[in-house]
Amino acid sequence: MSERPLIRSIRDVPSVDLYTSGHRTCAGCGAALGYRLLLKAAGPSTVVLGPTGCMYVANGHQFLSSPYSVPWYHTQLGAGGAAGVGTAAAFRVLMMKGKRRKEDVNVVVYGGDGGTGDIGLSGLSMAMGYDYKRFLYVLYDNESYANTGIQASSTTPWGASTTFTPVGKIKRIGNARMKKNVALIIAAHPGVRYVATATLHPLLDFINKAKKALEADGPAFIHLLVPCPKGWFTDPKYTVDLSKSALETGLWVSWEYENGEFSLSYRPEPRKHVKEYLRMQKRFEHLTDDKIEEIERMTIKEWSYWKEMDKQKKIILPWVAPPWPAS
């Protein structure tokens, strides 16, 4: 499948940055680092579509500067899928009709969790049904509507305090919804050629997954967990450490689904207790030890499914009883 070799060593990562200076993202922004790695993987023959979200609002604004060294066009909050389809359709038909010279052009959408898992889910679903090559949708998941002030989205984890799910005198949990697994929804699309999850650690994992996705010969999707100092209330210097801890505690599962085969990219063995990850973040500070233990129990249960999937190389929906009613 892969025509271009995967990157084996950090020394082989392209030194040129196509997502460069000229933005004003927060210190320690995980989504910005993800952008940088993504465009290293994609290279210069790429068009990027940016639905509304942090990576729209924080990537311009003052001095009319732009951090993008490839063509970039904003699209509306729920329109990432449609924007990708329209762009890819134009390249394919213009090349087919001889109106543009034939060459490989990557069409990449980089959309946030609200724009992808909530308002844009329908359009994304459509996009994953069309047979455009070199079409990759990356969901950068910072687990809230971060730029509007940390409102819960459908990928905000259970228990997190956000401005729409604040902890108060009678509500002691924060977010009472379970985190939606968008990548598994996308894997249910028969036309999709490559689905993966990743985070910012290990560095080469996401770059190589993006490279594989663009070579997949059809629509591809990556769900990328990106720690967010602003929304998670963490020190900017811990962004990559949080990615690592999410993997080691089993709260983020890194996997690939390719040609109908599922495989884990990382197995946390031995898995660390979830409190290591949760106690690094102020958004969970209100959770009492017994609630943390509840999350640990859910994680153990969920991992029994992930291990089984890895063994069978098939997707099984991991079902964990939701901790309802939220007490």
Add this chain to the structure above:
Amino acid sequence: MWTGTRAIAEAVKLADVDVIAAYPIRPYTGVMNSLAKMLADGEFAAEIIGADSEHSQFEIVKHASAVGARTFVGSSGVGLAYAAEPIIVTSLGQLPVVAMAGCRALDDPGNFGMEWNDVLAFRDHGWLMSWARDPQEALDMILVAYRVSEDSRVLLPSFVAVDGAAITHISAPVEPPSKDGVAKFLPPYKPPYPLDPAYGPVTKAQHIAPSLIGPELRKVVENSMAKASEVIREAWKAYAGFVGREYPPFIESKYVEDAEVVLVTMGAYSKDAMHVAEKLREQGIKVGVIRIRYFRPFPDKELAEALKKAKVVGVVDFSYSFGSAGSSSVLFNEVRSALYESGSRPLFMDFMFVGGREPSVEHFERAIMLLQEAAERGAVEKHVWWLTLRGEDL
């Protein structure tokens, strides 16, 4: 004999459109059915995408246009309302998308009747808007829309509005222009700044502080709209040159030169209004009819000139604007506003045919009689008439 939707599909084929986005809603859908079949039969080459919603439809063509594709899209009624967000940003992106609007009443009661509010909802958002009177003109307007929208002086999207049922579903003789002629009239679209790595790293529609670029971005659209008038005039002249069919660019007038009372309208029902005027002329009533072809840019100067001898103007209106000035409707307020500074300001009446109930010849006769009475009296007692309303007009 082609229906309006079929005639428009033929225009899209002649224009060698590259990307088409479809989503079903009556009465516009027939155009997409026709196009899908043409493409399945290999009559021309294009990407046709069945979208998941009207919102996606209009996003697809917006982005395909940004790359440099010629695009076609369309919708009706609440479908247009659902697509409001991409519709609004398309003009600010200066993208020459061409859309068919098959005019349909908005919900409730979910009827298939004809109203203009679905398209007119976007009158303030930088789309050129034209109204066809029959399938032939619908075909012609689509071809001219591409020429005008893609002109580097304009670069704005176009709505070609056709009245639901009255044009979309009615067959009429249509003469398509020659393929070679259209190829000359419409050279391939060349966007000035394509979103293409072969051109360079264009960053488009960034989030920018309003203090830096806000008013300028709006002014670009206004200036383009102002220039569009001249480009429209040139385009119809060039079009007449090779098809041998001539249209007045902005307004079509019948019996207006010596008319004391004038009906002003748009679209398919202007034919009925003209037919009734012809009959009443035989009875000695000095009535004229004006059909507006472009709602955007609005032909205010042409209209003021044409109406300078009129004593009473009656607007035949398939729109509403609840609680607006004079409790009237969209076209009415636009026409009245256009004539405010005219030297001979006529009296005004509004005939609102709303809710999708079709008017008949008798309603137009009644409207002209009411205008005639006002002309004789020199005053208007009741300004707004709902002639198709059943029961008492409270």
